[in-house]
Amino acid sequence: xxxxxxxxxxxxxxxxxxxxxxxxxxxxxxxxxxxxxxxxxxxxxxxxxxxxxxxxxxxxxxxxxxxxxxxxxxxxxxxxxxxxxxxxxxxxxxxxxxxxxxxxxxxxxxxxxxxxxxxxxxxxxxxxxxxxxxxxxxxxxxxxxxxxxxxxxxxxxxxxxxxxxxxxxxxxxxxxxxxxxxxxxxxxxxxxxxxxxxxxxxxx
Numbered sequence: 736x737x738x739x740x741x742x743x744x745x746x747x748x749x750x751x752x753x754x755x756x757x758x759x760x761x762x763x764x765x766x767x768x769x770x771x772x773x774x775x776x777x778x779x780x781x782x783x784x785x786x787x788x789x790x791x792x793x794x795x796x797x798x799x800x801x802x803x804x805x806x807x808x809x810x811x812x813x814x815x816x817x818x819x820x821x822x823x824x825x826x827x828x829x830x831x832x833x834x835x836x837x838x839x840x841x842x843x844x845x846x847x848x849x850x851x852x853x854x855x856x857x858x859x860x861x862x863x864x865x866x867x868x869x870x871x872x873x874x875x876x877x878x879x880x881x882x883x884x885x886x887x888x889x890x891x892x893x894x895x896x897x898x899x900x901x902x903x904x905x906x907x908x909x910x911x912x913x914x915x916x917x918x919x920x921x922x923x924x925x926x927x928x929x930x931x932x933x934x935x936x937x938x939x
Contacts, residue, residue, distance in 0.1 A: 785820035788812055792829065802837050802859035809833050814863035834860070838869050845876050850884070853877060882913045889921050893928050901925050 792812035795801075802810045813830040820826055841856035857873050864870075889904035905921050 785816045785823060785826060788816040788819060789826055789829070792816060792833075796833065801833065801840055802856050805855075805859070808859070810837050810859050810863055834864060834867070838867075838873075841873055845873070845880060848880070850877065850880055853880075878911065882908060882911050882917075885911065886913070886917060886921070890924070893924055896928065896932060898925060898929055898932075901928075 789812075791807075792809050792815075795807065795812055796809040800808045802808050805811075810833050813826065813833050816826045817823070817830050837856055837860055841853050841860070844850070844853040844856065853873070854877060857870065857877060860867055860873075861870060885904050885907050889901050889908070892898070892901035892904060901921075902925060905918060905925065908918050908921070
């Protein structure tokens, strides 16, 4: 079973993992991280009592499956074990340790530019602890990293005269919420590059 399928009464917001607090949304998403995780968490195959789930979680942790693959990772499994046995101090400690390590791994992934890993990690933390105090910061960092990457992509497209790709990138920046000054500057660069190309074609 998964944390979403637990039949016990829903805990109050902030009391246990898997609670019903509104999850944070990720950059470019029209659905929340929690919505996505709810759909995919049904693929989990681990069943049994808290001991069985904790054992599976320990195995996942030993195999470096911190928050992936979805449905079979230490973070989700410890969250499930805690729902199954909320008064178990050992499970609580293991869950908190895994959560802290997940946050650290996400931050490292952001620093190293591994945005795919960071995005998955944020989704998983949003699944098990949607009101975690670090989530807003991590999501903001993801947004800024995606904007920076898109800006770099637009300028690379301009250098290679791939003007269609550059224009698409500029449109993406608008949807990502990039600042107007950056977008206007890139539009001007695109206009200048197109003008230069037209002049060169005429002269040739």
